[in-house]
Amino acid sequence: MTQYYSEHSQVWVSVDCIVFGFEDNKLKLLIGRRHMDPGRGEWSLYGGFVKNDESLEDAANRVLQDLTGLNKIYMKQVGAFGAIDRDPGERVISVAYCALINVKDYDDKLRKEHGLQWVDIDELPKLYSDHNIMVQKAITMLQRRINTEPLSFNLLPDLFTLTQLQHVYEAILGEEIDKRNFRKRIKQIDFIEKTELIDKLTSKRGAALYRFNKKMYADYPSFKL
Amino acid sequence: MTQYYSEHSQVWVSVDCIVFGFEDNKLKLLIGRRHMDPGRGEWSLYGGFVKNDESLEDAANRVLQDLTGLNKIYMKQVGAFGAIDRDPGERVISVAYCALINVKDYDDKLRKEHGLQWVDIDELPKLYSDHNIMVQKAITMLQRRINTEPLSFNLLPDLFTLTQLQHVYEAILGEEIDKRNFRKRIKQIDFIEKTELIDKLTSKRGAALYRFNKKMYADYPSFKL
DNA sequence: CCAAAAGTGTTCCGTCTACACCCATGG
DNA sequence: CCATGGGTGTAGACGGAACACTTTTGG
Numbered sequence: 001m002t003q004y005y006s007e008h009s010q011v012w013v014s015v016d017c018i019v020f021g022f023e024d025n026k027l028k029l030l031i032g033r034r035h036m037d038p039g040r041g042e043w044s045l046y047g048g049f050v051k052n053d054e055s056l057e058d059a060a061n062r063v064l065q066d067l068t069g070l071n072k073i074y075m076k077q078v079g080a081f082g083a084i085d086r087d088p089g090e091r092v093i094s095v096a097y098c099a100l101i102n103v104k105d106y107d108d109k110l111r112k113e114h115g116l117q118w119v120d121i122d123e124l125p126k127l128y129s130d131h132n133i134m135v136q137k138a139i140t141m142l143q144r145r146i147n148t149e150p151l152s153f154n155l156l157p158d159l160f161t162l163t164q165l166q167h168v169y170e171a172i173l174g175e176e177i178d179k180r181n182f183r184k185r186i187k188q189i190d191f192i193e194k195t196e197l198i199d200k201l202t203s204k205r206g207a208a209l210y211r212f213n214k215k216m217y218a219d220y221p222s223f224k225l
Numbered sequence: 226m227t228q229y230y231s232e233h234s235q236v237w238v239s240v241d242c243i244v245f246g247f248e249d250n251k252l253k254l255l256i257g258r259r260h261m262d263p264g265r266g267e268w269s270l271y272g273g274f275v276k277n278d279e280s281l282e283d284a285a286n287r288v289l290q291d292l293t294g295l296n297k298i299y300m301k302q303v304g305a306f307g308a309i310d311r312d313p314g315e316r317v318i319s320v321a322y323c324a325l326i327n328v329k330d331y332d333d334k335l336r337k338e339h340g341l342q343w344v345d346i347d348e349l350p351k352l353y354s355d356h357n358i359m360v361q362k363a364i365t366m367l368q369r370r371i372n373t374e375p376l377s378f379n380l381l382p383d384l385f386t387l388t389q390l391q392h393v394y395e396a397i398l399g400e401e402i403d404k405r406n407f408r409k410r411i412k413q414i415d416f417i418e419k420t421e422l423i424d425k426l427t428s429k430r431g432a433a434l435y436r437f438n439k440k441m442y443a444d445y446p447s448f449k450l
Numbered sequence: 451c452c453a454a455a456a457g458t459g460t461t462c463c464g465t466c467t468a469c470a471c472c473c474a475t476g477g
Numbered sequence: 478c479c480a481t482g483g484g485t486g487t488a489g490a491c492g493g494a495a496c497a498c499t500t501t502t503g504g
Contacts, residue, residue, distance in 0.1 A: 004261065005237055005314065005315045005317075008237060008274035008276070009274075009276065009277045010235035010236055010237050010238075011235055011236070011237075011238055011275070011277065012230055012233060012235050012236075013235075013236055013238065013307075013318055036229065049233035049234075050236070050307070050318075051233070051234065052234045052236065052316055053309060054309065055307050055308045055309050056305055056306075056307030056318065057307070059307075077304055077305065079302055079304065079305070080281055080302065080304070080305040080320045081281075082238075082275070082280050082281030082282070082284075082320070083280045084278060084279065084280050089230060090230045091277055092230075093238055093275075093281065095305045095307070144369075161483085162483090162484090163482075163483075178467075178468075178469085179483090179484085179485095180468095180469085180484090180485070180486075181466075181467070181468085183484080183485085184485095184486090185466095200475090200476095202482075203474090203475085203476095203481065203482040203483065204474070204475040204476045204477080204480085204481060204482070204483095205473070205474040205475050205476090205481080205482065205483055205484090206474075206475075206482095206483080207482075207483055207484090208483085208484090386456085387456085387457090388455075388456075403494070403495075403496085404456090404457085404458095405457090405458070405459080405495095405496085405497095406493075406494065406495085408457080408458080409458095409459090410493095425502095425503095427455075428454070428455040428456065428501090428502090428503095429453085429454065429455070429456095429501070429502040429503045429504085430454080430455060430456055430457090430500070430501040430502055430503090431455095431456080431501075431502080432455075432456055432457090433456085433457090
């Protein structure tokens with residue numbers, strides 16, 4: 001079993017946040033250029049070191065809040081990355097977290113202050129260290145889970161049209177979906193509620209706005225698209 | 226982005242191995258009693274600290290080899306666990322790895338030397354720290370992946386009968402499977418090869434032995450049970 | 451001869467897929 | 478009046494689930 005602490009070496013642990021957003025019917029990733037060595041100037045995920053008095057989740061939440069001003073963001077651990085030389089400076093193990101945010105909730109001024117950009121996931125540049133691998137793993141995770149967990153709503157405003165929702169699925173899965181089949185399946189899910197409201201922004205005719213009823217889902221947490 | 230190292234604190238990082246085996250048609254977990262403080266005497270997973278000159282995977286492999294004498298064990302990361310007080314002694318972040326081994330390959334003398342036991346996953350005791358959560362997460366992971374990845378063979382000898390294979394699925398999924406439907410599906414998978422050999426140990430009539438053809442799978446890595 | 455496990459097909463039902471046209475409105 | 482996106486149903490294919498009896502042989 002575990003042996004005494006002092007005989008062993010300690011390492012730095014960081015969290016890296018893989019922040020996805022949805023805009024122009026594309027899945028986007030929030031990245032910026034590193035402001036410090038090693039890797040100054042390279043494209044990178046946003047991250048930070050884990051402090052002694054915070055859990056991994058707390059650290060990821062702190063970094064995300066610092067970054068977006070938002071609290072209670074949907075977040076899931078992607079995994080720990082621990083190759084010896086993954087950080088060119090020192091031994092740093094990093095735990096990657098995937099976050100989904102609604103771009104509209106995110107103050108764009110804050111984005112610019114941090115020097116960050118939304119980049120289409122189909123046009124990602126080479127990122128610092130192993131960050132591309134982290135992103136790839138996060139996308140695979142989303143694809144596996146999107147049909148069995150209500151993830152997609154985190155990328156949309158509280159009120160959304162079915163076409164928007166469909167575009168989220170298409171962006172994550174990377175393939176087109178038949179509109180009629182998609183809507184048929186949605187109708188069977190009772191916690192995706194149709195409201196009386198009509199969205200007139202995206203079409204002339206107007207589209208019904210829907211809402212994800214969190215309470216109803218919490219009472220009966222089963223999801224299968 | 227990441228800031229300079231020295232301003233930040235370091236932590237201990239350990240790996241914990243969730244070792245599954247299959248025996249008596251049950252899924253079993255390898256656990257032992259802790260030989261040191263904190264938590265001396267409690268049931269626990271087997272683990273060890275990550276050294277400065279090894280990756281997380283290397284550390285997990287080292288611990289597994291130390292434990293079983295086996296090399297090239299099937300292994301997958303379950304996740305990083307980082308609650309502040311998860312280790313009662315010091316701040317230790319642990320990365321859990323799930324391993325699948327064939328009990329027959331494992332020298333039972335070595336097991337006893339380490340004071341370890343195979344315990345039915347339906348009869349797990351309370352484990353040290355957050356180890357029960359790790360195990361639960363590993364089982365959920367297996368259940369999700371067993372139908373899309375060729376995991377099950379790692380729990381069996383090279384040659385196995387279809388009934389044995391079916392029992393592995395039943396043990397992991399926790400539900401009974403129809404024999405005829407199961408065999409129908411297996412027949413469609415061409416890298417599960419029927420051999421000429423007959424197993425006479427488990428039945429009077431004798432059952433055909435099958436083999437997982439790794440090369441054939443590597444050439445065409447698609448799996449759907 | 452019998453207990454115990456191996457092996458084998460068919461039918462039914464529900465689910466997924468493919469597919470095309472009318473509607474409402476702003477400009 | 479027309480371009481744009483919203484909204485709707487059906488038929489055929491396919492895959493999954495239910496289901497029971499015969500075979501072999503060691504003891």
